[in-house]
Amino acid sequence: MTQQKLTGTERGWWIVSLENQVWLPQGELPSGTANQWSLQGHMALPIGEWLGETVWLIRHRMTSNMSSPRLIADRDAKLFQMVGRGVQLAEFYRSHRYCGYCGHDMQHSQYEWACLCSHCEERYYPQIAPSIIVGIRRDDHILLAQHQRHRNGIHTVLAGFVEVGETLEEAVHREVMEESGVKICNLRYVASQPWPFPNSLMTGFLADYESGEIKVDPVELISADWFRYDKLPLIPPPDTIARRLIEDTVVLCRQQ
Numbered sequence: 001m002t003q004q005k006l007t008g009t010e011r012g013w014w015i016v017s018l019e020n021q022v023w024l025p026q027g028e029l030p031s032g033t034a035n036q037w038s039l040q041g042h043m044a045l046p047i048g049e050w051l052g053e054t055v056w057l058i059r060h061r062m063t064s065n066m067s068s069p070r071l072i073a074d075r076d077a078k079l080f081q082m083v084g085r086g087v088q089l090a091e092f093y094r095s096h097r098y099c100g101y102c103g104h105d106m107q108h109s110q111y112e113w114a115c116l117c118s119h120c121e122e123r124y125y126p127q128i129a130p131s132i133i134v135g136i137r138r139d140d141h142i143l144l145a146q147h148q149r150h151r152n153g154i155h156t157v158l159a160g161f162v163e164v165g166e167t168l169e170e171a172v173h174r175e176v177m178e179e180s181g182v183k184i185c186n187l188r189y190v191a192s193q194p195w196p197f198p199n200s201l202m203t204g205f206l207a208d209y210e211s212g213e214i215k216v217d218p219v220e221l222i223s224a225d226w227f228r229y230d231k232l233p234l235i236p237p238p239d240t241i242a243r244r245l246i247e248d249t250v251v252l253c254r255q256q
C-alpha cells in the first residue's frame with residue numbers, strides 16, 4: 001500500500017493514469033522494467049498482480065497515448081480489471097486531496113486504499129456504484145435492447161444503477177419495469193464484474209418473463225424486443241458480463 005520512488009530496475013505492468021485515462025503505447029499496457037519505459041524517478045504504488053508480475057500504478061499524464069480504458073475492455077478480463085482498479089484509484093486520490101467535512105489536507109493511508117483527514121480524522125474510501133444487469137428469457141426468446149448511451153448497433157441486456165436504500169433484487173425489478181414495461185420472476189444471481197466507467201460494480205442476474213408487453217423508455221433505450229436464441233442481432237464482445245448472461249440464456253432457450 002506504500003508508494004515508492006522507482007529506481008528503474010523494478011519489473012511488472014505499468015498503469016500510468018490520470019483523469020480516467022490510461023497510458024497505452026501501441027494500444028497495449030506496457031510491461032517490463034521501469035527503465036525500459038523511462039519511468040525511473042516516478043512514484044509508483046503496487047496495486048496487484050497479473051501473470052505473476054506486480055501491477056504498478058503511477059498517477060501521471062504522459063504527453064501522448066493517453067486513452068480510455070475502453071480501448072482494452074475486450075482483452076483478458078483480469079487485465080482489464082487491474083487497469084480499471086488503477087484508473088479508479090488514480091481518480092480517487094485526485095478527487096480526495098481535501099476533506100469534504102473540514103477542508104483540511106488529506107493523507108494516503110499506508111495500510112489500505114483510503115484517504116485520511118489530517119485534522120478531523122475522517123476516513124474516505126473509493127466510491128463504488130453498484131449496478132444490475134439482467135438476462136430475461138421468455139420461452140426460447142431473450143429480451144435485448146439498444147441503449148441510447150451506446151449508439152453502436154449492439155443489442156444487449158437491460159442494466160441500471162442501484163438507488164440508495166434499495167436491494168439488488170428490487171433494483172432489477174424496478175429497472176426492467178421502468179425501461180421495458182415487463183414484469184419478471186425467478187430472479188437468480190450469476191456473477192459480477194467491476195466496470196470502471198467511471199466506478200460501477202455490475203451484478204449479473206438471470207430472470208424469466210412473467211407478464212406485460214414491451215413499452216420502451218425512450219430516454220434510456222432506442223428499441224427493445226424479444227429475439228429467438230438462434231436469430232440474435234449484434235451482441236456485446238466476449239469477456240463481458242452482458243455476453244455471459246446472453247449465452248447463459250441461450251443455453252436455457254435451447255433446452256426449451
Ligand SMILES: [Zn+2]
Nearest residue numbers: 099102117120
Ligand atoms: Zn476533515
